Amino acid sequence: MTGQGEVVEITPDLMIRAYAVGLFPMAPDADATELEWYDPPMRGVLPLDAFHVPRRLYRTVMSGRFEIVSDRDFHATIAACAQPAPGREQTWINDQIIDLFCRLHDMGYAHSVETWRDGRLVGGLYGVSIGGAFFGESMFSRERDASKVALVHLVARLRVGGYALLDTQFGTAHLATFGGVEIPAADYKYRLRQAIAMPASWPDDGKSSQIVAAMRAIRAGG
Numbered sequence: 001m002t003g004q005g006e007v008v009e010i011t012p013d014l015m016i017r018a019y020a021v022g023l024f025p026m027a028p029d030a031d032a033t034e035l036e037w038y039d040p041p042m043r044g045v046l047p048l049d050a051f052h053v054p055r056r057l058y059r060t061v062m063s064g065r066f067e068i069v070s071d072r073d074f075h076a077t078i079a080a081c082a083q084p085a086p087g088r089e090q091t092w093i094n095d096q097i098i099d100l101f102c103r104l105h106d107m108g109y110a111h112s113v114e115t116w117r118d119g120r121l122v123g124g125l126y127g128v129s130i131g132g133a134f135f136g137e138s139m140f141s142r143e144r145d146a147s148k149v150a151l152v153h154l155v156a157r158l159r160v161g162g163y164a165l166l167d168t169q170f171g172t173a174h175l176a177t178f179g180g181v182e183i184p185a186a187d188y189k190y191r192l193r194q195a196i197a198m199p200a201s202w203p204d205d206g207k208s209s210q211i212v213a214a215m216r217a218i219r220a221g222g
Contacts, residue, residue, distance in 0.1 A: 010035055010096070012103045019128055019135055020196055022189045024169060027094040030082060035096060043188035044168035046136075050179045051155045051218060053148075058220035060145050061152045066123075067116040068153045069205055074105045077112040077124045081138035093138060101137070104128060111202050113154045115146040123147040125154060132198030133165040134158055151178070156214035160203045165195035 008014075015025065018037065025035040053061065078101055082093035104110035109130065115123035123146020125139035136154070141147035158166060168175055171182035183191075203211065 010100065012100060012107055012109070015100060015104065015128075016109060016130060019130055019133075020192075022185065022192055024135065025097070025100075026092040027097055028092070030091050030094050032094050033096070035094075038169075039185065040170065041185050042171070042182040043185055044171035044175060044180060044182050045188065045191070046155070046166040046168050046175060046178060046180045048155060048158055048163065048166055052179055053152055053218060053220055054177065055220050057145060057148055057152070058218070061149050061215060065117070066146065066149050068149065069114050069116065070157070070202075071105070071112055071204070072114055072116075073121060074110065074112045074126065075102055076121055077114055077126050077140075078102065078138075080121065080124070080140045080142075081126065083140070101126065101128075108202075113150045113157065115141075115143075115150045117143065117146075124150050127154075129200075129202050131196035132163045132200035133167060133192055133195035134163055135167045136169070152215060152218065153211065155218065156211045157203050158200075159214045159217075160207055160210045162198065162200040163195070164198055164200070165191055167192075 010025065018024070023037045023039050025037055027035050078093065078098050082091050082098060084091060101110050110126060110128050112124055112126040114121055122143040123141040125136065125147060127137045128135040139147040139150065155166065168180055171180055
């Protein structure tokens, strides 16, 4: 990050301050050596109280086909998100992003929700947690529905943990199927200020029974 000729080192502490005011970093591409800060005029959010899943996916979520855990292998999760995939040949996750988010994870500010099957990591997502706000960053899938199941588990965890805001950065047609919307940046930042002041906490796997109950309360439809 450069300002008036001075290069400012991007640290985990700087990232936390940036997220708290509505900014987020991305690399232009995986080979880039610098990061850029984004503050788009419209922000994607996934309302936790209006989240819903298609019936077929809901059956998969509740079937026990996958083992879903949190923070078992954060580095492997973000590294998998950085890999090219069909329909996503370019990625914005470079080595600096991986290093910074792993450091945030070590500090307790970044978490992963991971989908495992037969001892293999087959899907998942990661993001940043500050107060009652969770900033979703990226997800990946190596098997059908693996990342979608992780998303449902994420919402259940956030409900259990007392979160108020799930930031998706941008709105997409995919997220819209779950209830995702785009709102003006000013509205987003108002919600953000309220959310980060809340005493929410990331629920670990020891709260699995509460997480399962929260998933059962999620509406299935479509």
